[in-house]
Amino acid sequence: MQAGKPILYSYFRSSCSWRVRIALALKGIAYETVPVNLIKDGGQQFSKDFQALNPMKQVPTLKIDGITIHQSLAIIEYLEETRPTPRLLPQDPKKRASVRMISDLITSGIQPLQNLSILKKVGEVSKDLREETQLTWAQNAITSGFNALEQILQSTAGKYCVGDEVTMADLCLVPQVANAERFKVDFTPYPTISCINKRLLALEAFQVSHPCRQPDTPTELRA
Amino acid sequence: MQAGKPILYSYFRSSCSWRVRIALALKGIAYETVPVNLIKDGGQQFSKDFQALNPMKQVPTLKIDGITIHQSLAIIEYLEETRPTPRLLPQDPKKRASVRMISDLITSGIQPLQNLSILKKVGEVSKDLREETQLTWAQNAITSGFNALEQILQSTAGKYCVGDEVTMADLCLVPQVANAERFKVDFTPYPTISCINKRLLALEAFQVSHPCRQPDTPTELRA
Numbered sequence: 001m002q003a004g005k006p007i008l009y010s011y012f013r014s015s016c017s018w019r020v021r022i023a024l025a026l027k028g029i030a031y032e033t034v035p036v037n038l039i040k041d042g043g044q045q046f047s048k049d050f051q052a053l054n055p056m057k058q059v060p061t062l063k064i065d066g067i068t069i070h071q072s073l074a075i076i077e078y079l080e081e082t083r084p085t086p087r088l089l090p091q092d093p094k095k096r097a098s099v100r101m102i103s104d105l106i107t108s109g110i111q112p113l114q115n116l117s118i119l120k121k122v123g124e125v126s127k128d129l130r131e132e133t134q135l136t137w138a139q140n141a142i143t144s145g146f147n148a149l150e151q152i153l154q155s156t157a158g159k160y161c162v163g164d165e166v167t168m169a170d171l172c173l174v175p176q177v178a179n180a181e182r183f184k185v186d187f188t189p190y191p192t193i194s195c196i197n198k199r200l201l202a203l204e205a206f207q208v209s210h211p212c213r214q215p216d217t218p219t220e221l222r223a
Numbered sequence: 224m225q226a227g228k229p230i231l232y233s234y235f236r237s238s239c240s241w242r243v244r245i246a247l248a249l250k251g252i253a254y255e256t257v258p259v260n261l262i263k264d265g266g267q268q269f270s271k272d273f274q275a276l277n278p279m280k281q282v283p284t285l286k287i288d289g290i291t292i293h294q295s296l297a298i299i300e301y302l303e304e305t306r307p308t309p310r311l312l313p314q315d316p317k318k319r320a321s322v323r324m325i326s327d328l329i330t331s332g333i334q335p336l337q338n339l340s341i342l343k344k345v346g347e348v349s350k351d352l353r354e355e356t357q358l359t360w361a362q363n364a365i366t367s368g369f370n371a372l373e374q375i376l377q378s379t380a381g382k383y384c385v386g387d388e389v390t391m392a393d394l395c396l397v398p399q400v401a402n403a404e405r406f407k408v409d410f411t412p413y414p415t416i417s418c419i420n421k422r423l424l425a426l427e428a429f430q431v432s433h434p435c436r437q438p439d440t441p442t443e444l445r446a
Contacts, residue, residue, distance in 0.1 A: 074323035108331035
């Protein structure tokens with residue numbers, strides 16, 4: 001068993017890492033960050049040492065309680081089961097289903113289609129107009145997910161994604177909205193998403209975990 | 224509240240639908256299938272009626288207990304919480320974390336990158352050698368996930384993906400292996416995946432839920 005603090009392998013800009021950072025902040029779990037720069041040196045996630053830790057070559061990875069967990073939602077569900085306060089899943093199974101449905105919509109229906117490694121591959125396949133193709137690809141992935149999400153939220157949301165408590169779904173929403181902003185997505189069709197995002201960004205846990213305030217945030221991007 | 228049997232909106236060949244069909248079979252839950260043909264009529268998931276049901280225009284969707292759930296893992300977790308026998312998640316939180324990690328690796332790290340709608344988009348972007356590019360794209364998505372999975376399974380697997388009990392991870396594995404076979408992936412580097420897959424396919428729940436035995440399976444593909 002590991003005696004010290006949990007260790008989070010993270011990249012400041014990774015939306016998947018941000019999800020976990022919010023969970024750790026909300027639950028008040030002290031941890032150490034080991035930055036993995038996904039761009040520098042051709043991508044530090046491809047180093048031999050990191051691959052031995054996470055064969056998927058992705059962040060986040062969390063070392064905690066003597067085990068190593070990959071995949072943001074698996075990490076958050078583990079934290080929820082072992083550190084249940086404050087809860088990130090409602091008690092009612094039907095509401096829990098809504099939370100997981102929205103979380104999965106974002107983590108398997110949107111983010112994987114617009115992440116760095118896929119955009120690289122799209123660029124390789126398209127050859128000409130590389131950057132324009134990558135931007136359009138990312139925008140399409142996000143807007144087709146957000147079109148669905150906006151509609152779903154209209155029946156699940158209260159103050160936040162599902163009712164009036166912060167849940168795992170909110171931990172997925174905010175980082176995905178940040179990605180959408182980076183890819184210059186037009187938010188006019190998404191008033192519900194925008195409004196919930198704004199409310200969440202006012203909470204301290206979403207601020208301390210923000211990409212602009214991480215140990216590995218470059219000086220020029222700090223806020 | 225809905226009085227009748229649960230209704231599963233499913234497509235025989237959809238690997239995400241198959242995951243849920245295995246869960247329903249293992250838990251002995253009787254249900255009705257409403258087939259949604261993802262190819263016919265330009266894709267029945269794009270019909271106005273289906274979009275009203277599932278704005279993501281994807282299968283599976285399950286109507287159960289008066290609610291409608293999308294996303295295969297959200298559905299399986301709901302079934303697990305409301306119909307816990309036989310369990311698809313171990314009792315130990317650390318083992319549950321392994322099950323969810325493997326499930327998420329497949330459902331967000333592999334499947335979304337090789338599904339029908341993405342391959343269509345890859346074809347549109349690449350223009351020339353469309354089919355060859357799509358095949359290579361799908362193979363790369365699967366092998367890079369399977370390379371990681373094979374390594375992870377070496378520390379988690381017993382008879383099945385995590386220990387000796389069938390878990391949610393196994394429900395994700397078998398349909399993904401079937402996709403890999405369809406895309407002619409070479410299984411030589413994946414002895415653990417192959418071996419677990421073979422054991423699982425011998426179980427009745429994996430057989431009755433198989434794409435070759437669904438109400439919407441075309442006659443020529445029946446077995």
